[in-house]
Amino acid sequence: MVAMFLSRCELCVLAVVSLCCIAVVRSETCLDDVKHGDTFLKTLNKFKGKVYKTKGIHENGDTYDYKIGICTRASDDHGFEECAVVQEKSEKGEKKSVCVGRLNATTVVESPGGWIELHYGNGTSYNNHCHGTGRSARILFDCDQFAGKGNPVFVEENNEDNLCYYLFYWRTREMCDKSLSPGAIILIIFAVVLAILLVGMVGGFLYLRFVVGAKGYEQIPFYSHFVEFGNLQADGCDLVCRSRGSVPACIQKPPIITDKTTAPNRDLDSETDEDDRDDTLLPM
Structure with missing residues (x-):
């Protein structure tokens, strides 16, 4: 099933890359015994203690209701005291519930790319596939400046290999880096x-x-x-x-005059200059 916000292929790449991230915290009591100073745990603490609901349509066309608790039980029903993710479906007026993941098998993964995965394991065992292993839920938190606090979206139930899980994708503004x-x-x-x-x-x-x-x-x-x-x-x-650059006026050459009628009388000018020089030599 393809989510409306992100393609299944992109989410699968994120899920695989998450296994290689260096910041991994495993806890049997969710976030209670982990240092509060960790950046990614501070982000999850904003959702801690609340239950969120969403619907999921599987590949076979069946529709289920999901309750997802962030470090809290998702259902008050008997037998679901440690269940963090519950799958529900009503048939003929009867509600059927399955525990997808439990609080006592919590893993938190932080990616250098700025997203967080909250993993709940040890859910109700499969009957006919996944080698009878327990169900698990993977909740991927990613940054979206325009999503507000956001809400989880069901992406798929992967039961085709040994990594059987229910994948949820959660766009939220809380995951965005606040620094400039x-x-x-x-x-x-x-x-x-x-x-x-x-x-x-x-x-x-x-x-x-x-x-x-x-x-x-x-x-x-x-x-x-x-x-x-x-x-x-x-x-x-x-x-x-x-x-050609700019030539100062003091070193510019005089224009060449070819018209003899307009040419100045150089002889007259020279005689005048000589008379001026002679005047300076005569006694007063």
Whole structure:
């Protein structure tokens, strides 16, 4: 059976990978004898002591009701005192219940990828398959920022190999990392700097407009700096990007004039220059 939130194939990969995780805690009293300081146990403690209900449709089309207790018994019926996961089905007005997993066979697995698996074993034994072993429930908690506290979803009953189990998938916001990532920190800093600049621009505009009485472009704060900065950019572009570069006026060569009619009288100019020099030599 395929869950509405995650494909069966993806869940099977998660279930297999969970066997290789390094953070594994086994307890006969669920979470009572485990250190409270562990991160993943703190997350499970938010669900501890509550019973959640869900429905499951099996491959043969049968529909069952499931009660899942997080470190608490899921049913008050006699004989189910240690049962954490109960499967129920009503036939002809009679309720039939099966214990899928017990509290005294609890395993908690934490994945480096940020999800947790709560495993209940030692349930009611199978009759005709799984070599008569006891049933077990595997509850996979995963992060979903938009799921709120979430609710367990039945995925499948795997009874085709030696790893027989009932798989439930639980999307919850509680599993998400509350710490800020480097990207989020950079985004926050950028937003703060942008807000400061906007407030400064608006405040400066109002001050120049109504207090100083500026008009036109003079109302823009730091307008002269912007203009100067633009000129500097233009000069830099002219210096770097243009192939001929910029030549200072002091070393520029005079233009070549080919039209004789407009050419200056060089002889007259030279005579005038010599007269000026001679005047300085004559006595007063």
